[in-house]
Amino acid sequence: MMLNASGCLDALVAPDVARQLDAFVTKTITPLPREGNAPPRIAETAHGMLNAIGLANPGRERFLHDHLPRLRGLGIPVWVSVGGFCAADYADTCAALDGVAAIELNLSCPNVDEAADGAAEIVAACREATAIPLYAKLSAAHPDVGAVALAVAEAGADGLSLINTLRGTALDPRTLEPVLARTTGGLSGPSLKPVALAAVHACYAATGLPIVGMGGVATGQDALELIACGARDVALGTILFSDPGAPARVRAELADALNRLGVASPDDVFARAHHVEKHPHTRRKVTA
Amino acid sequence: MSRRERRSVVGAEPVGPYTLLRLARGGLEPGAPGQFFMLEAPGRLLPRALSLCLAPPRELAFLVDPVGPGTEALCRLEPGQAIHVFGPLGNGYRLDVERPLLVGGGIGIAPLPYLAEALPGAPCILGFRTERHAEAAALLPGAEVVVDPALVTELVDPSRDVLACGPEPMLRAVAERCPSAQLAWEAPMACGYGACYGCAVEIDGELKRLCVEGPVLEARRTTVHVGTREIAA
Numbered sequence: 001m002m003l004n005a006s007g008c009l010d011a012l013v014a015p016d017v018a019r020q021l022d023a024f025v026t027k028t029i030t031p032l033p034r035e036g037n038a039p040p041r042i043a044e045t046a047h048g049m050l051n052a053i054g055l056a057n058p059g060r061e062r063f064l065h066d067h068l069p070r071l072r073g074l075g076i077p078v079w080v081s082v083g084g085f086c087a088a089d090y091a092d093t094c095a096a097l098d099g100v101a102a103i104e105l106n107l108s109c110p111n112v113d114e115a116a117d118g119a120a121e122i123v124a125a126c127r128e129a130t131a132i133p134l135y136a137k138l139s140a141a142h143p144d145v146g147a148v149a150l151a152v153a154e155a156g157a158d159g160l161s162l163i164n165t166l167r168g169t170a171l172d173p174r175t176l177e178p179v180l181a182r183t184t185g186g187l188s189g190p191s192l193k194p195v196a197l198a199a200v201h202a203c204y205a206a207t208g209l210p211i212v213g214m215g216g217v218a219t220g221q222d223a224l225e226l227i228a229c230g231a232r233d234v235a236l237g238t239i240l241f242s243d244p245g246a247p248a249r250v251r252a253e254l255a256d257a258l259n260r261l262g263v264a265s266p267d268d269v270f271a272r273a274h275h276v277e278k279h280p281h282t283r284r285k286v287t288a
Numbered sequence: 289m290s291r292r293e294r295r296s297v298v299g300a301e302p303v304g305p306y307t308l309l310r311l312a313r314g315g316l317e318p319g320a321p322g323q324f325f326m327l328e329a330p331g332r333l334l335p336r337a338l339s340l341c342l343a344p345p346r347e348l349a350f351l352v353d354p355v356g357p358g359t360e361a362l363c364r365l366e367p368g369q370a371i372h373v374f375g376p377l378g379n380g381y382r383l384d385v386e387r388p389l390l391v392g393g394g395i396g397i398a399p400l401p402y403l404a405e406a407l408p409g410a411p412c413i414l415g416f417r418t419e420r421h422a423e424a425a426a427l428l429p430g431a432e433v434v435v436d437p438a439l440v441t442e443l444v445d446p447s448r449d450v451l452a453c454g455p456e457p458m459l460r461a462v463a464e465r466c467p468s469a470q471l472a473w474e475a476p477m478a479c480g481y482g483a484c485y486g487c488a489v490e491i492d493g494e495l496k497r498l499c500v501e502g503p504v505l506e507a508r509r510t511t512v513h514v515g516t517r518e519i520a521a
Contacts, residue, residue, distance in 0.1 A: 008483055013482035027485075039489055039513070041476070042476050043519060044358070045520075049333060051485075053484075238478075242328070242333065242334055243292070
């Protein structure tokens, strides 16, 4: 299944792009409306880009009454990305949601100051609030993302979304001042792919949960490698900015890549990166 | 209707310090004056937003100022090479004006040649930093041209329907004199179609996406304030 990374597509403005996907993931919804950060908010870097949008969104009430009905009208499954600044923020939004395919809990935005409660605490509160499938979106910045994944799995997460952007800074070469008004932003694009592969590999090994893999996916080969690391589904982020036709293209390229490997389906390569024991004496135990 | 196609370079000719990049039009529509396209910048992650300068038969032409690695790569393109082009995007100038006056500053003259074709006979005033930059005025025959330290804004007749594009200080000066002027702004854009939220600026008192609301906006709606010259850090 192919999705967009949260915050990388507005399905209401670009429905033709959204319809290339198997499901649309919204921008993160917070209890109250947020304008987002001051401009400049984005900068291109070597092999990536930084964004510091800052969870701009219409807020829970307007989303539920205005945006969500229109999103449902597009005829594709909707995943709602939920954010907040304490466990109750997340749980209240989860409790208010109905008729969506899944909820992605954004536990990892690098562009807001407010500290969230612990990931497992938030997931547990949301689990009590809803029966809708819950995906926990984690940051690869944590030194042991596999341990975080295990904690949210035990708290009731049905799946994982990996990875979010990583915090970075870019300077204007002429002035040596930060390009972004906020100084830091989240790094995305091709430079993230090895980090995403490692996080997906670690979290699949730790939990065996379904994973939406994302981070630097620009080609079918990138998607294939995430699947081989343990991603059931793949999401496109930054590539959507330069290529609104990317979902259809990546899907076709993935089919070609599978053909070249002589296999019929992504299931045939799923988690294959876990099966080869190159160094049996150092291999981490697969609990899945 | 916007489309994304891979288009061949037909020509890339210097115009003063700028380059007029001419691409084969293919199935792309030129759109309305003031609308823009996202052009793949070879070797860069993100495309660059450029307003259409001219729409000769079977071509689309863009005026490019080499101010960073992406625009420099676009200026180095040669006939026969091809890049992806996506557009037209955004909202252009309203053409239902009685007494139009076109005002451009520097690379901001880019959308005016195509606009002038849609408003035949409209007077045009252009301002440039140097005589060399002013060579680009050749794209607008008959235009009145001033060079720094003279300011184009001093020539603006506020009783006219002003349609302008230029650097932020120029647009703000035009806005002070002509609150109903139509101004084409720019802001860092990764996508051009509302996906990235990178180009949000204060419009009507709140942060909104320039690519969705604009880039052409009535003067009283925004003052932008972004200030960066290219998206590359």
